[in-house]
Amino acid sequence: MALLDxxxxxxxxxxxxxxxxxxxxxxxxxxxxxxxxxxxxxxxxAVERLLDRFATIIEATPVAILIVDDNGxxxxxxxxxxxxxxxxxxxxxxxxxxxxxxxxxxGRQFLTQLEDGHRIDGIETRHCRKDGTVVDVRVWAAxxxxxxxxxxxxFVISDISEQKRREQRxxxxxxxxxxxxxxxxxxxxxxxxxxxxxxxxxxxxxRTIQTHLDRIVELSEAARRAERLEDETELIELDLAxxxxxxxxxxxxxxxxxxxxxxxxxxxxxxxxxLLPYALDNLIDNAIEHNDEPxxxxxxxxxxxxxxxxxxxxxxxxxxxxxxxxxxxxTETQLSHSSGVGLWLARxxxxxxxxxxxxxxxxxxGTEITIQFQ
Numbered sequence: 001m002a003l004l005d006x007x008x009x010x011x012x013x014x015x016x017x018x019x020x021x022x023x024x025x026x027x028x029x030x031x032x033x034x035x036x037x038x039x040x041x042x043x044x045x046a047v048e049r050l051l052d053r054f055a056t057i058i059e060a061t062p063v064a065i066l067i068v069d070d071n072g073x074x075x076x077x078x079x080x081x082x083x084x085x086x087x088x089x090x091x092x093x094x095x096x097x098x099x100x101x102x103x104x105x106x107g108r109q110f111l112t113q114l115e116d117g118h119r120i121d122g123i124e125t126r127h128c129r130k131d132g133t134v135v136d137v138r139v140w141a142a143x144x145x146x147x148x149x150x151x152x153x154x155f156v157i158s159d160i161s162e163q164k165r166r167e168q169r170x171x172x173x174x175x176x177x178x179x180x181x182x183x184x185x186x187x188x189x190x191x192x193x194x195x196x197x198x199x200x201x202x203x204x205x206x207r208t209i210q211t212h213l214d215r216i217v218e219l220s221e222a223a224r225r226a227e228r229l230e231d232e233t234e235l236i237e238l239d240l241a242x243x244x245x246x247x248x249x250x251x252x253x254x255x256x257x258x259x260x261x262x263x264x265x266x267x268x269x270x271x272x273x274x275l276l277p278y279a280l281d282n283l284i285d286n287a288i289e290h291n292d293e294p295x296x297x298x299x300x301x302x303x304x305x306x307x308x309x310x311x312x313x314x315x316x317x318x319x320x321x322x323x324x325x326x327x328x329x330x331t332e333t334q335l336s337h338s339s340g341v342g343l344w345l346a347r348x349x350x351x352x353x354x355x356x357x358x359x360x361x362x363x364x365x366g367t368e369i370t371i372q373f374q
Contacts, residue, residue, distance in 0.1 A: 003094055020128050022290070030237055041228060042184060055257070058368075061078070061080050062080050062083070063080050063084075063156055063157060063158045063159075064078065064080045064081035064083075064084050064085065064137075064155070064156070064157040064158070065078045065154070065155070065156055065157075065158075066078070066081050066097070066154075066155045066157070067152060067153070067154050067155070068097045068111070068152050068153055068155070069151070069152045070149075070150055070151050070152050071096075072096050072097050072098065072108075072111045073094050073095065073096055073097070074092050074093060074094065074095050074097060075093070075094075075097075075152070077089045077092050079095065081157070084137075084157070084159045085100065085127065085128070085129050085130060085135075086129045086130030086131060087130045091130075095109075097111065097155070099125045099128075099331065100128055101125070101126075101128070102125070102126040102127060102128055102134050103125075103126075103272045106125060108147075110139070110141065111153070112142040114141055114142070114150070115143065115150040117143065119140075119141065119142045120139055120140060120141040120142075120155075121140060122138050122139070122140055123138065123139050124136065124137070124138050124139075124160065125137060125138075125139060127157065135159055135161045136159075136160050136161040136163075136164040137157050137158060137159060137160060137161075138157070138158050138160050139155065139156075139157050140155070140156045140157075141153050141154065141155045141156070142154060148361075181216060181217075182217070185213050185216050185217055188213055189210070189213055192206060192209055192210060192213070192341050196333070217252065219266070235271040235272055235273060235274065235352075235353065235354070236271070236273075236274055237269060237270075238269070238270055238271070238272045238276060239267050239268060239269055239270075240268040240270050240272075240301055240308060240310065240373070241264045241266065241267050241268040241301055242267065243276075243280065244264060244279055244280065244299060244301065244310075245264060247277065247281060247284065248260055248262055248284070248299060251284055251288065253286070255288055255295075257292070257293075257294075257295065257296065258288050258295040258297060259294065259296045259297070260288075260296075260297045260298075260299065261296070261297070261298045261299070262298075262299045262300065263298075263299075263300035263301070263304075264299075264300070265301060265303055268301050268303050268308050270308050270353070270373045270374075271353070271354065271373075271374070272353035272354075272355070272373070273349050273352045273353045275349045276349055276350075276353050278345075278346075278349065279345070279346035279349035279350055279353075280310075282342045282343065282345070282346045283312050283343075283346055283369055283371075284297065284299065284312060286319075286323070286342075286343065287312050287314040287316070287367070287369070288314070288322065290314065290317065290318070290319060290320075290323075290366075290367065291314050291315060291316035291318045291341055291366070295310070295314070295315070295316075296314065296315045296364055297311050297314050298311070298312075298313045298314075298315070298362075298363070298364060299311070299313075304306075306372040307372055307373050307374050309370065309371070309372050309373075309374075310370070310371040310373070311362075311368055311369070311370050312368070312369045312371075313362030313363055313364050313366065313367070313368040313369075314362065314364060314366040314367055314368075315364035315365055315366045316366040316367060317366065318361070318367050319359060319367050323343055324359050327343055327346075327347050327357050327359055327369070331334070350371055353373065354374050355371050355372060355373045355374075356371070356372045357369065357370070357371055358370045358372075
């Protein structure tokens, strides 16, 4: 402990240099204080047990763990690596790491990056198997740097090929369904319009059919937005106050029987996903719909040192349990209708905007949705 305390006062020293000096001093302490053969045997046994446990962990883990030397040649190859890539330990020993890469040049770039002291943090790429096929992988790596010199690196590589295949299938299915649904709905709406022009009967039935067709289109649009949410993850700067003022003016025009009150600052800069306006529309629309006459909605924004807080309150009977769960459950809940899809997407957008959602009883006696932005 005294040795460690002494090094705590040298926090400004380079970590690699400090570790090297610490190891030297530890060896010197052992040489000074381990006077008997029994004491030395105890220390050796403890180190051997520690190494044995470490080796067991390496062999048991399902991901590939490999170590390369200062020339980029493989020195350690665990069972997880053999399971993913097909080569046994004896076949791959002293082979260059770049041999695994679909692009050997990329493999050499990884090693150069590690030699320069940089880490590789979860980069998605493609590696080769023994049978010549390629596999989608995610790579983490860090170098060993005693005494400031590159002496090799450790790699952890996970197989994400099944995940990538699933993502591809879902993306194709999503696009095909959206395209086909829109085409079918367009045809159905065209025939419905012609039917409405030729008859004055069944007006309620025609309006009901039109409403359901509109909901199908909304579902298709929700799927499109969900796909954009996955593809576009960068945040942009938004003025939440100006954005809400514009949105609420549109809601007032569309719902003249609803009293929408606002308390907004002159500006409220946040970082958010570009789809955040859609999420706000959905939450405000939800507050208007789940309401009683006379319908009142209050929207407020406060800015302080802790961040920016948005509150949307109504005087309704409260969110149905399924919709409350959509916004607040730890895991995605089963959906039963289109409004649930909209709320689910609103939740994703807020989360992708580094925001959090809570739902409680508001000052108007109904529901209050609170969104906290960093």
